[in-house]
Amino acid sequence: MTETQTADLMIANDAYYKAFESLSMDGMKGCWAQSKDDFCAHPGWEILRGWDEVRASWCAIFENTGYMRVQITDVAVTVNGDSGWVSCIENIYTVADNRTFHSQVSAVNIFINTAAGWKICAHHASALSNMEIEDEDPFTEN
Amino acid sequence: MTETQTADLMIANDAYYKAFESLSMDGMKGCWAQSKDDFCAHPGWEILRGWDEVRASWCAIFENTGYMRVQITDVAVTVNGDSGWVSCIENIYTVADNRTFHSQVSAVNIFINTAAGWKICAHHASALSNMEIEDEDPFTEN
Numbered sequence: 602m603t604e605t606q607t608a609d610l611m612i613a614n615d616a617y618y619k620a621f622e623s624l625s626m627d628g629m630k631g632c633w634a635q636s637k638d639d640f641c642a643h644p645g646w647e648i649l650r651g652w653d654e655v656r657a658s659w660c661a662i663f664e665n666t667g668y669m670r671v672q673i674t675d676v677a678v679t680v681n682g683d684s685g686w687v688s689c690i691e692n693i694y695t696v697a698d699n700r701t702f703h704s705q706v707s708a709v710n711i712f713i714n715t716a717a718g719w720k721i722c723a724h725h726a727s728a729l730s731n732m733e734i735e736d737e738d739p740f741t742e743n
Numbered sequence: 744m745t746e747t748q749t750a751d752l753m754i755a756n757d758a759y760y761k762a763f764e765s766l767s768m769d770g771m772k773g774c775w776a777q778s779k780d781d782f783c784a785h786p787g788w789e790i791l792r793g794w795d796e797v798r799a800s801w802c803a804i805f806e807n808t809g810y811m812r813v814q815i816t817d818v819a820v821t822v823n824g825d826s827g828w829v830s831c832i833e834n835i836y837t838v839a840d841n842r843t844f845h846s847q848v849s850a851v852n853i854f855i856n857t858a859a860g861w862k863i864c865a866h867h868a869s870a871l872s873n874m875e876i877e878d879e880d881p882f883t884e885n
Contacts, residue, residue, distance in 0.1 A: 648832070722821070728787075
């Protein structure tokens with residue numbers, strides 16, 4: 602895999618997390634392959650198959666989330682031809698009732714290289730920990 | 744993707760689960776790419792990176808497991824060039840103290856097509872449920 606391929610894949614992965622934390626369905630739509638082969642397993646959920654099911658799940662999540670920031674750590678990228686995958690830890694910060702929660706989720710995102718660039722076709726995530734934290738959301742400007 | 748590619752990938756995926764339920768390190772070794780890019784997230788575990796860490800985890804799991812059968816359901820296969828991935832539900836039956844336990848795990852397995860055939864390079868699994876069941880292990884011959 603070339604450095605350019607890896608960099609392009611990371612840009613696509615970053616765009617996915619930007620859409621995620623921005624609660625943006627337009628952004629999310631632009632990131633996905635939008636195919637019948639797409640699948641998505643949110644932490645603890647059954648596997649959702651096909652873009653229609655995946656899209657509906659993001660709509661429901663976004664409608665029920667007020668504020669979220671996601672910082673990814675422990676990132677590894679592999680490119681193999683026109684396929685690539687990113688594994689990482691998602692550090693998810695949410696705020697509710699003036700309390701900040703931090704959950705850690707391990708995730709793998711699979712991408713395919715299309716005429717329109719790298720598009721995510723699979724997301725599989727599992728919870729590692731959930732805790733309330735004392736500090737302010739580290740992503741909020743003071 | 745052709746039917747042959749899909750069939751070959753399913754054979755590699757079946758071999759992986761055969762090695763898993765047989766508690767066979769030789770079998771498991773033959774299934775993996777054995778690369779520094781391999782990674783594995785067992786349910787609730789941190790992401791293990793590189794074949795050395797992945798191999799050590801399977802050794803530990805196999806040493807601490809007496810009997811296991813794995814039946815996969817809800818299987819979907821995608822082949823994209825020399826990459827492929829299988830998502831499925833792992834129905835895992837274990838027996839301890841004459842009691843049978845059934846856990847359901849959702850998993851995604853990523854494979855690369857090498858000179859030696861399809862090899863798994865990533866396994867990401869997350870627990871869906873755990874329960875004790877009344878029935879005998881359905882895989883035991885009466």
